[in-house]
Amino acid sequence: MAEESKSIQVQNQSLVSSEDSERTHDRPCFIPQTDIYETRDHILLNLDMPGVKAETINVTLEKNILTINAEAARVETPEGYRLVLNEYQIGDFERSFRINELIDREHIEAKYKDGVLHLALPKAEQAKSHKIAVQAG
Amino acid sequence: MYPYFRSPSSIWQRMDRLQREMNRVFDQALETRSNPSGYPAVNIYAAENGLVLHAELPGFQAENLDISINGETLTLSGERFAESIPEEAHYHRQERGIGKFSRTIKLPYTIEADQVQAELKNGLLTLTLPRAKTDLPRKIAVNH
Numbered sequence: 001m002a003e004e005s006k007s008i009q010v011q012n013q014s015l016v017s018s019e020d021s022e023r024t025h026d027r028p029c030f031i032p033q034t035d036i037y038e039t040r041d042h043i044l045l046n047l048d049m050p051g052v053k054a055e056t057i058n059v060t061l062e063k064n065i066l067t068i069n070a071e072a073a074r075v076e077t078p079e080g081y082r083l084v085l086n087e088y089q090i091g092d093f094e095r096s097f098r099i100n101e102l103i104d105r106e107h108i109e110a111k112y113k114d115g116v117l118h119l120a121l122p123k124a125e126q127a128k129s130h131k132i133a134v135q136a137g
Numbered sequence: 138m139y140p141y142f143r144s145p146s147s148i149w150q151r152m153d154r155l156q157r158e159m160n161r162v163f164d165q166a167l168e169t170r171s172n173p174s175g176y177p178a179v180n181i182y183a184a185e186n187g188l189v190l191h192a193e194l195p196g197f198q199a200e201n202l203d204i205s206i207n208g209e210t211l212t213l214s215g216e217r218f219a220e221s222i223p224e225e226a227h228y229h230r231q232e233r234g235i236g237k238f239s240r241t242i243k244l245p246y247t248i249e250a251d252q253v254q255a256e257l258k259n260g261l262l263t264l265t266l267p268r269a270k271t272d273l274p275r276k277i278a279v280n281h
Contacts, residue, residue, distance in 0.1 A: 033232040039223050046220065048233050050193040050260030073259070078189050081182035084245065088178035088193060115195030115260015 027072065028091035032117075036097070043101060043121045049093045050115035051075070057117060059110050061103060068117065069094040102126060176238045177213070177262075183245060186273065188266040190242075195260030196233065202257065204264065206250040211266070214239035247272040 032047040049057075049070055056071035070093045077083060102124035109120040177192040192213065194202065202215040216237045222228075247269040254265040 033234075034230060035220070035228065035233050036230040037222055037226045037228045039226040044222075044226075046196075046233065048195040048260070050195040052259065054259070075180075075191060075261075078182055078184070081184040081189060083180065084183040085179065085181040087180060112259075114198065114257075115193070 028089050030091050030093050031095050032068070032093045034095065034097075041123055043099065043103070043123065045097075045117075045119040045121075047093070047095070047117040047119070048115065049112075049117050051090065052093060052112075052115075054112045057110070057112055059108070059119065061099070061105055061108065061121075064099050065096055066099050066119075066121070067094070067096040068119070070117070175240050176234075177240065179213075179242065181242075181244075185268070187268045188244060188246065188248070188264075190262075190264040190266060192262045192264075193260060194257065194262050197257065197260070197262075199257045202262070204253070204255055206248050206253060206266070209244045209247045210241060211244055211248070211264075212239065212241045213262075 032049045034048075035046045037044050045066075045068075047068060051073055052070040053073045058067075058069050060067050072090045072092050075090055099121065101121075104122045104124045107122045109118075111118045177194055180191045182189040182191075190211070194215065196217050197215055201217070202213070205212045214237070217235050219235045244266065246266075248266045249269045252267045256263045
């Protein structure tokens with residue numbers, strides 16, 4: 001099952017390497033873990049992006065490249081405290097996907113809740129599968 | 138000549154100390170970089186009178202998280218559920234984990250369990266863990 005979905009993702013949404021461009025600030029940048037699923041009318045994405053500032057979340061769809069990025073909210077060391085165990089780093093998130101479906105750009109919905117970004121990309125009318133009536137004769 | 142007599146041994150001592158220092162630095166560096174301890178990864182800040190713990194838990198609701206403290210042992214457990222998707226939908230990609238986790242962390246202090254504060258915001262859990270009064274260091278006056 002995992003193998004099968006892998007082959008689908010390579011065709012449909014290949015990851016654009018974020019090393020294509022270099023970052024100008026020294027905070028680490030993470031690739032958010034993402035679920036993508038498709039219904040008849042939508043392509044839906046859920047991305048784990050804990051601890052980002054909601055107002056810095058940027059979703060762009062240019063040609064067929066969907067790019068999501070967000071800035072981490074600064075976590076200040078509380079006054080008088082020092083870090084004694086550091087298992088994860090705080091960083092920004094960025095990821096791009098190639099979307100092969102035609103998307104109705106005007107009606108993309110994005111919602112950030114509990115550290116997860118939910119995106120709903122409605123398929124454009126002409127991209128929805130139509131049943132073509134074949135005329136005989 | 139007398140002053141030189143001691144110098145070889147002190148060089149070795151210094152080398153030895155340097156070596157130990159280097160080992161400690163490398164051990165620490167490795168310890169902080171890898172994350173062998175399990176899910177979720179945590180960052181802990183300490184001051185003399187308490188601790189602050191951060192953990193990244195995206196997609197968790199407060200009611201599905203369980204935090205328990207027993208002295209200096211903290212147990213974090215919880216469950217993240219799969220999203221209910223329409224029947225005709227199919228996944229292209231499923232990277233986000235679902236299911237249960239439980240992690241026990243030994244804290245450096247005994248914690249005043251009934252004064253712990255927990256906040257879950259944007260998938261980031263913040264625990265404020267005050268140190269138990271009985272655990273606070275006490276200054277001992279020396280009688281002259």
